[in-house]
């Protein structure tokens with residue numbers, strides 16, 4: 083069908099095993115290749131501009147705020163007064179934008195593909211909003227696993243904003259990588275990773291959850307519906323070294339949110355807690 087975008091099958095699944103969105107294209111804005119992946123920017127009728135890497139949608143103009151607010155504010159509010167943050171991946175700049183809303187000292191971003199940063203700055207300026215230039219930001223071009231090995235007890239929060247496990251990001255889903263994340267975090271450290279959609283990628287959600295549980299004493303899944311990813315709810319998985327994620331006082335999160343005057347469109351202290359309530363069938367399947 084002409085002028086429709088069909089997303090490729092997600093990693094480890096055949097196209098027959100899943101459902102897909104068909105998105106009507108307004109205009110193809112950019113298509114090119116980097117050393118690591120195919121990069122496309124497409125303007126669509128229902129979702130505005132979308133960023134597509136190797137055939138898979140990474141973000142859409144209309145709902146990127148849901149993904150970026152959740153992956154950023156959950157860990158940054160779980161952690162009391164974070165100062166040093168690391169983002170792995172995140173070349174579009176959305177997670178960086180949200181991180182800089184906090185009174186942090188510095189944020190490191192390590193992205194393997196410089197071209198994603200350049201293309202995003204040029205064609206998706208509404209995502210990064212010039213934050214790459216902010217003085218608290220340090221950008222590194224390289225592999226997240228290699229980078230993190232150089233740090234021990236250093237970061238308060240680590241955010242893994244990577245592509246799904248294909249190509250260069252496969253290593254970012256390994257137990258070995260989570261052990262390095264644990265080491266790189268300080269003693270109260272918190273991490274979060276995007277963990278895929280519940281319907282089509284459940285085996286991945288479960289694997290991430292179980293792998294993280296072998297490394298971190300406290301692990302929790304949060305959910306959000308992000309239309310551009312289709313297939314129902316999307317998951318984020320949090321790992322914590324010391325903060326007991328089950329025993330957080332809602333009043334504490336509310337107070338920090340107010341104190342730092344966080345401006346959000348999706349995330350709220352109430353969503354912080356409601357997003358962690360899993361349906362019964364899912365609790366069962368995770369056992």
Ligand code: SAM
Nearest residue numbers: 140171172173194195198225226244245250251
């Ligand atoms: N919102 C997203 C999604 O749909 O999953 C993530 C988007 S973000 C653009 C993902 C980034 O992770 C990509 O730009 C990709 O180049 C980067 N990435 C993949 N593997 C990486 C690695 N090993 N180290 C650092 N960055 C990596």
